[in-house]
Amino acid sequence: MKRLKEKKNLYIIISYIILLGIIPTTLIFSNSIADKMGKYMRDTMENSAELCAEMIERQYENDMHMLESLAEQLSNSFDDNPELAIERMTSFAKRYGMKRVAFSYPDGVTLTTDNSEFNMKGGENFERALLGERILSDVIVDRADGKLINVYVIPVYHKDLEEIVGVLAAVYNSETFEEILAASAFHGEGYTYIVDSKGKIIINSNHYNAITELENLYDYMSEYDGNAAASLKTKLENQGDGFFEIQRNRQDNLYTYFKKISINDWYV
Numbered sequence: 083m084k085r086l087k088e089k090k091n092l093y094i095i096i097s098y099i100i101l102l103g104i105i106p107t108t109l110i111f112s113n114s115i116a117d118k119m120g121k122y123m124r125d126t127m128e129n130s131a132e133l134c135a136e137m138i139e140r141q142y143e144n145d146m147h148m149l150e151s152l153a154e155q156l157s158n159s160f161d162d163n164p165e166l167a168i169e170r171m172t173s174f175a176k177r178y179g180m181k182r183v184a185f186s187y188p189d190g191v192t193l194t195t196d197n198s199e200f201n202m203k204g205g206e207n208f209e210r211a212l213l214g215e216r217i218l219s220d221v222i223v224d225r226a227d228g229k230l231i232n233v234y235v236i237p238v239y240h241k242d243l244e245e246i247v248g249v250l251a252a253v254y255n256s257e258t259f260e261e262i263l264a265a266s267a268f269h270g271e272g273y274t275y276i277v278d279s280k281g282k283i284i285i286n287s288n289h290y291n292a293i294t295e296l297e298n299l300y301d302y303m304s305e306y307d308g309n310a311a312a313s314l315k316t317k318l319e320n321q322g323d324g325f326f327e328i329q330r331n332r333q334d335n336l337y338t339y340f341k342k343i344s345i346n347d348w349y350v
Contacts, residue, residue, distance in 0.1 A: 124325045127272070127339035131323075134274055135343040135350045137262050142345050145252065146216060148178060149234055153250045157241040160185055160248060164193060171195050175252070181224075181231060182253040185238070188212060188246075198226045202249065207235045211249040218345055220284050221256050230256040259285045275299065277340075278347045279318040303328060306336070314340070318349055 152174050159167040171183040172195040184194040190203025202208040207217045219233040234252045239245065263274040263285060273289035281300035286292070296302055303311035307328045317324050318340065328336045341350045 123337055124339065127325065127337065128323075128341075130272065130274075131339045131341040131350045134263065135341050138259065138276070138350070139344055141259070141262060142218060145178075145234055145254075146218075146236065148174075149236055149250060149252050150216075152183075153236060153238045154241075156185075156250075157238055157247065160187070160193070160238070168193055168195060178252075179254075179258075180252050181255055182226075184251045184253070186249045186251070188248060196226070200225065207233065207251075208249055211235045211237045212246055213237075214246065220278075220346070221286075224253070232256055232259065256285060260288055263287055264289065274350060276343075276348050276350060277318075278349070279315075281315065281318070284346075284348055314338075 152171070156167050156170060159170070167185065171185065171193075174180070175183045175195045182194055182196050182198065184192050184198075184200070186192040186200075186202040186208060190201040190205075190208065192200040192202055194200065207219055210217055214237050216237070217233075217235040219231075219235070221230050221232060223229070224231045232254050234254075236250050237246045238248045238250050240247050259276070263276070264287075271291060273287045273292040275283055275287050275292070275296070276285040277283055277299050281298045283296055283299065286296065293302065300311045300315055303314065310326055310328050313326065314324075323339075323341045325337070325339045327338070342348075343350055
């Protein structure tokens, strides 16, 4: 009987030893799975951000190249035959799905493909283009109908001289970029914004999970984690790329990856 009791106690001791051995092993295994999932999450988001950035940059360069080709073709027509210039701009706008194409003389007087009347004198982008810059605006409100647009603006040079004779602008509905941002990640649960280093939403997301009324990313993040918002602000101001997460509640984490793109002060 004594031997049976000792044997039973031995089994109990061995069971505890095995149990204590299983617990640390399980924790190590769980941590390993969590690390792998974290790496998968980060890698997937990084790849999605890089793809989105590449698509936006390609769209930007293609649009700029088309507009520069038009400017070169029409460089002398705006003075010699403005009616023909408008006709060609109208055909160009229809072919490439632009809302409007406009040419502004140095005094600000503007010819447009939809007969909108503007004088661009004093406008920031207009004045910058007269100095030789090419520009893509943030999302702005169209003066003509109040809808959201992006505007490409470039200088137009005299065909035989280096003199700038005016400014050519192509107006797109902002949906052009929103469609690029609509490319989904994580089985349709992920969504994308374009922001600047101040956290301002440049191009919003129309994804069903996204907060479409969002105006500033830092303000939104600060509601949940002020330190994370401050960290993101510092990284964006230093033009970095990175990954971080915010716990919005006990069951809901927000994972974010950001990447600088080569347009203005923009980040995906």
